[in-house]
Amino acid sequence: MKEQLRQNRIGHDATVLLSSHKMPKHLWIIAMVLALALLSVASATAASLTLTFRTDPSGIALGGSGTAAATINFGSVHAYGGVVPAGVTKSVNGTTTWTLSTPIEVKVTKTGLGTSVNYTMTAQLQSSGLTYTWKLGSATLTSAFPAMVTAAGVYGSKTAYTFSLTIPFSAAAGTVNNTLDIIVTAN
Amino acid sequence: MKTNNTNFVTSNLRAVLGSIRQNWPVVLLAVATLAVTMAAARPLFAAGQAGTGQPGQQLDAPPAEPAPSLTISPGVIMVQAQPGQGTTQDISISNLTPVEFRFDLEAMDVAVRDGKRVFVPAGEMPGSIARTAVFSPPSVVVPPGSSATVQVTVTIPENPAMRAIVAVFRSNTKVQSPNGFAMTASLGALMTFTLSKTLQIEGSALHFDGLSQGNNLVVSESVTNTGNEPVIPKGVVAILNSTGGLVGKVPVEAMRLLPGERLEFKAEYPSTLQSGKYRALMTLEHDGTVLTTSSAFEIP
Numbered sequence: 001m002k003e004q005l006r007q008n009r010i011g012h013d014a015t016v017l018l019s020s021h022k023m024p025k026h027l028w029i030i031a032m033v034l035a036l037a038l039l040s041v042a043s044a045t046a047a048s049l050t051l052t053f054r055t056d057p058s059g060i061a062l063g064g065s066g067t068a069a070a071t072i073n074f075g076s077v078h079a080y081g082g083v084v085p086a087g088v089t090k091s092v093n094g095t096t097t098w099t100l101s102t103p104i105e106v107k108v109t110k111t112g113l114g115t116s117v118n119y120t121m122t123a124q125l126q127s128s129g130l131t132y133t134w135k136l137g138s139a140t141l142t143s144a145f146p147a148m149v150t151a152a153g154v155y156g157s158k159t160a161y162t163f164s165l166t167i168p169f170s171a172a173a174g175t176v177n178n179t180l181d182i183i184v185t186a187n
Numbered sequence: 188m189k190t191n192n193t194n195f196v197t198s199n200l201r202a203v204l205g206s207i208r209q210n211w212p213v214v215l216l217a218v219a220t221l222a223v224t225m226a227a228a229r230p231l232f233a234a235g236q237a238g239t240g241q242p243g244q245q246l247d248a249p250p251a252e253p254a255p256s257l258t259i260s261p262g263v264i265m266v267q268a269q270p271g272q273g274t275t276q277d278i279s280i281s282n283l284t285p286v287e288f289r290f291d292l293e294a295m296d297v298a299v300r301d302g303k304r305v306f307v308p309a310g311e312m313p314g315s316i317a318r319t320a321v322f323s324p325p326s327v328v329v330p331p332g333s334s335a336t337v338q339v340t341v342t343i344p345e346n347p348a349m350r351a352i353v354a355v356f357r358s359n360t361k362v363q364s365p366n367g368f369a370m371t372a373s374l375g376a377l378m379t380f381t382l383s384k385t386l387q388i389e390g391s392a393l394h395f396d397g398l399s400q401g402n403n404l405v406v407s408e409s410v411t412n413t414g415n416e417p418v419i420p421k422g423v424v425a426i427l428n429s430t431g432g433l434v435g436k437v438p439v440e441a442m443r444l445l446p447g448e449r450l451e452f453k454a455e456y457p458s459t460l461q462s463g464k465y466r467a468l469m470t471l472e473h474d475g476t477v478l479t480t481s482s483a484f485e486i487p
Binding site for chain 1: 254255256257259261262282285288303304308353355358360361362367368370371372440441443
């Protein structure tokens with residue numbers, strides 16, 4: 001029974017610590033508390049990456065600004081005439097296409113990634129949108145594969161990227177829906 | 188035997204309570220230590236999420252409240268292994284937004300072309316590491332305020348063509364956008380693999396910006412990883428005067444270089460230099476190897 005009891009003691013680290021009489025009890029208490037403190041530090045400094053979308057001061061108001069899922073509603077817009085939402089620029093490109101553009105902000109922060117001085121951001125459409133030309137910054141977006149938006153994004157800064165949608169005059173009038181997937185990876 | 192265990196625990200609980208009564212100053216000190224330590228430690232999901240983003244704000248400063256964001260942890264995993272070996276890693280994603288996210292797990296190879304990284308679909312290149320990636324589970328649904336952990340197992344091929352992959356939580360979330368356009372976030376964890384001791388970097392001539400009185404001097408060097416493995420050089424720039432005396436030193440931030448990758452390592456001298464002739468020495472160190480590049484310059 002005594003042997004079994006000793007084994008049980010060994011099976012419970014805390015119990016073994018607390019039942020020892022070889023070291024003054026207050027030292028064990030300090031050791032326990034310091035161990036807890038060290039554990040809390042270890043979990044708090046786990047390297048991580050955080051992403052949020054924000055409304056740019058000169059851009060269209062994003063639905064869900066400040067979160068990781070945002071929406072842009074251009075409303076009902078025409079190549080000629082009509083109302084362009086605040087923060088959106090409309091430009092007519094000769095007789096072939098017209099473009100709506102607006103800046104959006106992306107903020108990426110890091111914790112505990114000391115050797116990562118910047119990040120890579122790519123973007124990909126969730127649905128095929130071949131009729132139109134979609135761009136984020138200088139990257140032309142498709143649903144086939146993530147396009148490189150930046151290879152050296154700056155952590156902690158709210159960086160504005162211009163999102164643009166170019167519509168050919170040959171396209172029939174209708175609703176344009178799509179979802180842009182923005183992918184961020186630490187460098 | 189269970190009874191013995193219960194009695195044992197109960198008796199020790201009494202012993203602990205007795206000890207606390209006898210050593211209350213020590214307990215008080217210990218609790219204070221714990222409180223200070225926990226206050227100093229930044230919370231896992233809140234760090235760097237300050238909503239204000241004011242200029243000059245420390246990048247990793249903890250905010251008053253966690254922003255509604257997505258967080259991946261860890262963001263980078265560095266693995267030392269041998270070809271043919273496998274590794275299993277846990278990657279977690281936390282959803283602090285008010286909407287539910289669905290993620291499909293996907294791996295891509297990180298190749299280097301013309302000195303720059305590119306993401307390549309798994310299996311497109313021979314020796315693809317991403318092709319071997321197995322995620323368990325392969326997709327996750329993360330409700331608001333929750334997190335999910337996925338295991339990724341990677342087996343390193345005999346002749347891998349690259350030394351890094353990204354394990355991406357690809358958002359498959361349908362954002363409610365009845366008449367317009369939606370954006371959704373995906374986050375990837377970079378996994379690098381060191382498979383040998385063939386580590387080497389090569390520098391170029393130093394480049395100087397701000398070579399005039401009153402401007403801050405910026406010293407930079409284009410460095411290429413000419414070895415086979417990832418390296419993370421870091422170092423220092425020393426400014427010497429015409430007699431060889433040390434004027435000042437500036438640290439050079441550590442940056443990860445994948446094989447074939449080329450990056451500008453730079454340091455900005457924080458104070459202005461008086462007119463005269465100087466010499467700059469940039470010393471970069473990685474894995475016990477030192478690369479030193481020196482060049483003279485003049486402030487008119």
